[in-house]
Amino acid sequence: xxxxxxxxxxxxxxxxxxxxxxxxxxxxxxxxxxxxxxxxxxxxxxxxxxxxxxxxxxxxxxxxxxxxxxxxxxxxxxxxxxxxxxxxxxxxxxxxxxxxxxxxxxxxxxxxxxxxxxxxxxxxxxxxxxxxxxxxxxxxxxxxxxxxxxxxxxxxxxxxxxxxxxxxxxxxxxxxxxxxxxxxxxxxxxxxxxxxxxxxxxxxxxxxxxxxxxxxxxxxxxxxx
Amino acid sequence: xxxxxxxxxxxxxxxxxxxxxxxxxxxxxxxxxxxxxxxxxxxxxxxxxxxxxxxxxxxxxxxxxxxxxxxxxxxxxxxxxxxxxxxxxxxxxxxxxxxxxxxxxxxxxxxxxxxxxxxxxxxxxxxxxxxxxxxxxxxxxxxxxxxxxxxxxxxxxxxxxxxxxxxxxxxxxxxxxxxxxxxxxxxxxxxxxxxxxxxxxxxxxxxxxxxxxxxxxxxxxxxxxxxxxxxxxxxxxxxxxxxxxxxxxxxxxxxxxxxxxxxxxxxxxxxxxxxxxxxxxxxxxxxxxxxxxxxxxxxxxxxxxxxxxxxxxxxxxxxxxxxxxxxxxxxxxxxxxxxxxxxxxxxxxxxxxxxxxxxxxxxxxxxxxxxxxxxxxxxxxxxxxxxxxxxxxxxxxxxxxxx
Numbered sequence: 001x002x003x004x005x006x007x008x009x010x011x012x013x014x015x016x017x018x019x020x021x022x023x024x025x026x027x028x029x030x031x032x033x034x035x036x037x038x039x040x041x042x043x044x045x046x047x048x049x050x051x052x053x054x055x056x057x058x059x060x061x062x063x064x065x066x067x068x069x070x071x072x073x074x075x076x077x078x079x080x081x082x083x084x085x086x087x088x089x090x091x092x093x094x095x096x097x098x099x100x101x102x103x104x105x106x107x108x109x110x111x112x113x114x115x116x117x118x119x120x121x122x123x124x125x126x127x128x129x130x131x132x133x134x135x136x137x138x139x140x141x142x143x144x145x146x147x148x149x150x151x152x153x154x155x156x157x158x159x160x161x162x163x164x165x166x167x168x169x170x171x172x173x174x175x176x177x178x179x180x181x182x183x184x185x186x187x188x189x190x191x192x193x194x195x196x197x198x199x200x201x202x203x204x205x206x207x208x209x210x211x212x213x214x215x216x217x218x219x220x221x222x223x224x225x
Numbered sequence: 226x227x228x229x230x231x232x233x234x235x236x237x238x239x240x241x242x243x244x245x246x247x248x249x250x251x252x253x254x255x256x257x258x259x260x261x262x263x264x265x266x267x268x269x270x271x272x273x274x275x276x277x278x279x280x281x282x283x284x285x286x287x288x289x290x291x292x293x294x295x296x297x298x299x300x301x302x303x304x305x306x307x308x309x310x311x312x313x314x315x316x317x318x319x320x321x322x323x324x325x326x327x328x329x330x331x332x333x334x335x336x337x338x339x340x341x342x343x344x345x346x347x348x349x350x351x352x353x354x355x356x357x358x359x360x361x362x363x364x365x366x367x368x369x370x371x372x373x374x375x376x377x378x379x380x381x382x383x384x385x386x387x388x389x390x391x392x393x394x395x396x397x398x399x400x401x402x403x404x405x406x407x408x409x410x411x412x413x414x415x416x417x418x419x420x421x422x423x424x425x426x427x428x429x430x431x432x433x434x435x436x437x438x439x440x441x442x443x444x445x446x447x448x449x450x451x452x453x454x455x456x457x458x459x460x461x462x463x464x465x466x467x468x469x470x471x472x473x474x475x476x477x478x479x480x481x482x483x484x485x486x487x488x489x490x491x492x493x494x495x496x497x498x499x500x501x502x503x504x505x506x507x508x509x510x511x512x513x514x515x516x517x518x519x520x521x522x523x524x525x526x527x528x529x530x531x532x533x534x535x536x537x538x539x540x541x542x543x544x545x546x547x548x549x550x551x552x553x554x555x556x557x558x559x560x561x562x563x564x565x566x567x568x569x570x571x572x573x574x575x576x577x578x579x580x581x582x583x584x585x586x587x588x589x590x591x592x593x594x595x596x597x598x599x600x601x602x603x604x605x606x607x608x609x610x611x612x613x614x615x616x617x618x619x620x621x622x623x624x625x626x627x628x
Contacts, residue, residue: 083531
């Protein structure tokens, strides 16, 4: 099991009073899982995803990642955990504009201390995997939205994470390009990486084996295909 | 990718911002360097002038050289001093006012400096330098009427080495109607304590007395003394000799000048240095803070991808170091040029010796300049570093999507 969340809640303290973003969620993510989370805006999907990805901590409940209690980890250890075991794909890609596609993919490898030769090989493999070998030396501004998202996926896979988290990965793309990204994410999952996607996209959600629907911070129901 | 290289790429990404920061630091750094050069420049320069010809003690009638009454019974006093065991030689130094008539143009007002060396008879030939430096031609010999003149006088009177100089000289306070004296110019010389536009003639004390028509009492403005090695001991011996004169080592002269006014330069430059550094810190802080705030989403994403807090903090610090470092390097030639220009303006003030410099670059000033730039980089990066180190990753990513 990669993630074991038991009764996790996330409450934000706001000037007008506390806001419960995630309420008493119990959820397990297993190796190779393909999970889609959907629900109306503001229902807590992204907050839950952030907790699963160890960038946010639950206010109550317990969350174990690969058997480690995330709440007890220092910031540095959580960073290391994210670096080596979790990949993130964002709606807005967040590629660094001053770096080329290959340098963007190389960044997490460099941060993880991977040697130069191995880094170059891995970057080459990843760009080939997402079909962007020919665009390796292009900067984000020279890439289309779909290409940028593919670079972002390659970057997220750089350190061979156990779990890939994607927050509205097709949110900024047209239908055809979104379909290509959906197929790529399916392939990533088929190759063994657990995948959790937060999405409004019915087609993307429909590809998942587990479909969680959230409402008012809680999982309303779970469907399995 | 190392933090410094990463920071360099970030700066190149926003060239206008980077250029603004670098140029700002270069300008501020140049001013900072000038303030540091000014803070101690006069003292260093004055010491250099005093030490230049090997005379390590000044003997005057007042508290400071050339600022009090003349030394009376100068010959006896000089001989007494020269015979002290700790003294190698003494030089009588007398200044007289002079007027040089020029055909078809107005006369020039000049100074005639007369010098004469005294040393104890048993010490053989004592080699000493007159208080000037020959630029062209030759120095004065023993012949009466030989003089050297400075370049401004040579230019103004169209006189070159080998020419005859005719001047009227007065050795008393009141102007006299003396007959003109004819002098033989042997060379051009630099007089370290003369002003930029002052006209100076140097010769022997005998030449000066002759030029004054014999109307001169046994007085000098200053005695320059060379010790046998222990200037403090020699100065103490002169004071103990009860000659009614004030003997000061060059260190003491510099110290008195500092008390008399040089310290104001240091105080002013300290205040301006503090203001300059504050300005640089504010400039870089604003630039980095704006840059960081524009990239919060990116930084949060990098943190989500596993880049450590220390890494993103290091990136910001590296940007600050690069901006301040590049600007600091540019500030050195810029500061040097600015100092040279300001020095020329200040030296044009009346009464300021041409060889005296207000801005002097010392190793210590460079070290302080470097230290202050490092401090600037650190202080300027402190606030933006705090922003990225305390950045809430999830909330920032959420805000970016909503935004």
